[in-house]
Amino acid sequence: MPRKLTALDRIRIEGLVWALDQRLYDLPRGSRVAKRREVRANLLEAARDHGAGEALRRIGGSHTLAREYLGAELGDRPRHSWIAAAYFAAFVPLILSFGLNEVSSAYAQGLAAAHPAALGTYTWSGVSYLQSPLTFTIDQGDVTRSGGAWTPIVYVVWVVGTIACGRLWRLLNRPADLMADGANQTSN
Known part of the structure; x- marks a missing residue:
């Protein structure tokens, strides 16, 4: 039987979605918005089935989730900010x-x-x-x-x-990485 979500449940879910969005600013805007909507929809559905507390526990923290999204889309190498x-x-x-x-x-x-x-x-x-x-x-x-x-x-x-705080030296390796990725994709 589906549970009714309270205003507090929705606020807790939106809090996690907002925290996740703040950690995904390295992604393009469209991708970030899509991930935000997907997580919100999944959390609302899980909260109706199991309760908001359990849904939030199962998804983990926004830091871990953001790291997984960034790793999937941009790779696991260190990035600039x-x-x-x-x-x-x-x-x-x-x-x-x-x-x-x-x-x-x-x-x-x-x-x-x-x-x-x-x-x-x-x-x-x-x-x-x-x-x-x-x-x-x-x-x-x-x-x-x-x-x-x-x-x-x-x-x-x-x-x-500014360069040190943003780790901008990592941009210097990026074009070589992108060309290597493009060469690997064409050879496959």
Whole structure:
């Protein structure tokens, strides 16, 4: 006798489907959508027959299921991750810019607090290896700043970090692998 699914059962099933979808981003969109629909349909049917808890236990975790899908479609060799590379490339500059801005603002506030009626120009070397020197101009308590650009080392670390985080060097072997796979398929 089929069981009636509760809202909680559907939420648990959708949670697993969503987690699986997040792990399948290396697949083409159409393939990912098809796998998501297939897993959802199978889980709903199994949940009606055996209960949602049992259906979710039998299917295992989203990590194992995603690894099997990726292995079946792309092979078991290690892969690159565009998503990891994009996260690193996007968030590191934001975090670094925020941090350097806060440090230079603290220095400016310190200058204004130490010399409230001061006039003049002060130079600070900035955070070593990360930014160029900053110039602070104080005019009757009003502090303006200039400078503080990233150094070339930051750009090098940013590019190398993006490549390392996304394991993008694995793309270099891919064309040779695809040509070898194509040659093997034509010879069979």
